[in-house]
Amino acid sequence: MSREPEEISLRLPHIELAAQVYGPANGAPVIALHGWLDNAATFARLAPKLQGLRIVAVDFAGHGHSAHRPAGAGYALWDYVHDVLLVAEQLDWPRFSLLGHSMGAIVSVLLAATFPERVQRLALIDGLVPPTIEADGAVATLAEALRGRLALSGKRKPVYPSLERAAQVRQRGVGHVSFEAACLLAQRGLMPVAEGLTWRTDSRLTLTTPMRLTMAHVQAFVMALRCPTQLVLAEQGLLAPREHLTELLAQTAITVHRLPGGHHLHLDDEQGAQLVADCFKAFLSAP
Template identity: 65%
Template sequence: MTTQVEEVRLRLPHIELAAHLYGPEDGRPVIALHGWLDNAASFARLAPRLQGVRIVALDFAGHGHSDHRAPGSDYALWAYAHDVLTVAEQFGWQRFSLLGHSMGAITAVLLAGAMPERIERLALIDGLLPYTAEAEQAPSKLGEALRAKLALANKRKPVYSEMGRAVKARMKGVGAVSYEAAQLLAARGLMPVPGGYTWRTDARLTLPSPLRLSQAQALAFVQALACPVSLVLAEQGMLLAQPALRELLETLPFTIHRLPGGHHLHLDDEVGAQRVADCFNPFLGSP
C-alpha cells in the first residue's frame, strides 16, 4: 500500500529525533512508538490504513535516523517517556493517543500510567509490561550491566557486504520478521561503512538494564491507567507465550483482540496490517 509520508527531524531541547508523519494535519493526534532495535518503518504498513488521525511515528533515540544519547547517558524506558512528552509539547498536543508495539507499547503504558491527564487512548500491539526483577536480584543485575558496559568498548558491530545479508540477519533477530518486514526495517536502519553496511542503532541499546522495576511496580502502572486501552495480541507473539500475563489480561478492562501472526504482525504482511487497522480504526478515530 502506498501513501504520502513526510520525513521530519524534531529538534528537542535535549536531543534531535527523526520521525515519519502520516495523515491529515487536523487528524486526532497519535504518537507511534516502535519496538527495541526497530525504527519508524515499523508502522509503514499500518499507519496508512489508520483513518482520521495525525500520526507521528518516531525513531526512538539511538534508533533509525534519530540521534544517539550523549556519552554517559543510557536508554531507560522513562527516558523514552520523557522524549515522547517533549515531542507532544513541540506539536502543541496537550492530549494525545499512543500507538505502541513491543517496547513502544511498554513505554506507552508507563507514560499513560504516570501522566493520565495527557493520554487519551492506548493502542497496543503485543506489548504491555517491562521485564521485571525483584529486590534480591538487584545486585547481580547491576553487576551484569556494569561488566557489559566495560566490555562494550571492545565490541564491534557486524558489517554486511551487501544489504541483502543484513536483511536476512534481521529476519532472525529479536521478534523474527518476514523478509518484506526486514527489508523495510533495514532500509531505514542501515548505514554505509567501509566494506558494506552496518546498523545505525547505538551499540549501548544491547546492554542489559542496570535496574528493573519489580513486578508490583510494573503492575502499578497498568492499574493507574485511566484511558481506554485496545490491545492486539499476536497468536504466535510474545505475550501469549507467558502464562502469568495471560492470567493478568483476564482481570484488566482492556479491549483485547487475538489475531493470527507473529510479534510483528502489523508489519509482516499486508493482511496482518489490515487486521490490526480494523481493530484500531474505530478505536483511535472515535470521539
C-alpha cells in the same frame, strides 16, 4: 492517504529525534512508538491503513535516524517517556493517543499511567509491560549490565555487503520477522561504512538493563491506566507464553484482540497489517 510519509526532525532540548508523519494535519493526533532495535518503519504497512489519523511515528533515541544519547547516558524506559512528552510539546498536542509496538507499547503504558490527562487512547501491539525481576535478582543484573558496559568499547558492529544480507540477519533477531518486513526496517536502520552497511543503532542498546521493575511495579502502572485501552496479542508473539499476563489483564478493563501472526504481525504482510488496522481504526478515531 499516500503511503509515503513526510520526514520531520524534532529538536528537543536535549536531543534531536527523527519521525515519519502520516495523514491529514487535522486528523486525530497519534504518536506511534516502535519496538526495541526497530525504527519508525515498523508502521510502514499499518499507518496508511489508519486513514484520517495524524500519525507521528518517532524513531526513539539511538534508533533509526534519531540522534544517540551522549556519552555516559543510558536508555532507560522512563527516559523514553520523557522524550515522548517533549515530542508532544513540540507538536503542540495537549492530548493525544498512543500507538505502540513491543517496547513502544511498554513506554506508552508508562506514559499513560503517569500522565492520564495527556493520553486520550492507548493502542498496543504485542506489548504491555517490561520483563520484571524481583529484588533478590537485582544485584546480579546490575553486575552483568556494568560488565557489559565496560566491555562495550572493544566490540564492533557487524558489517554487511548488502541490505538483503542485513535483512536476512534481522529476520532471525528478537521477534522473528518476514523478509519483506526486515527489508523495510533495514532500509531505515542501516548506514553506509567503508566496508559495506552497518546498523545506525546505538550499540549501548544491546546492553543488559541495569535495573528492572518488579512485578508489583508493573502492576501498579497497569492498574493506574485511565484511558480506553486496546491490546492486540499475536498468537505466535512474545507475550503468548507469559502466564502472569492473563492474571494481570483479568484485573483491568483492557480490550484484548487475539490475532494470528508473530510479534511483528502489523508489518510482516499486508493481511496482518489490515487485521491490526481493523482493530484500531475506529478506536483511535473516536472522540
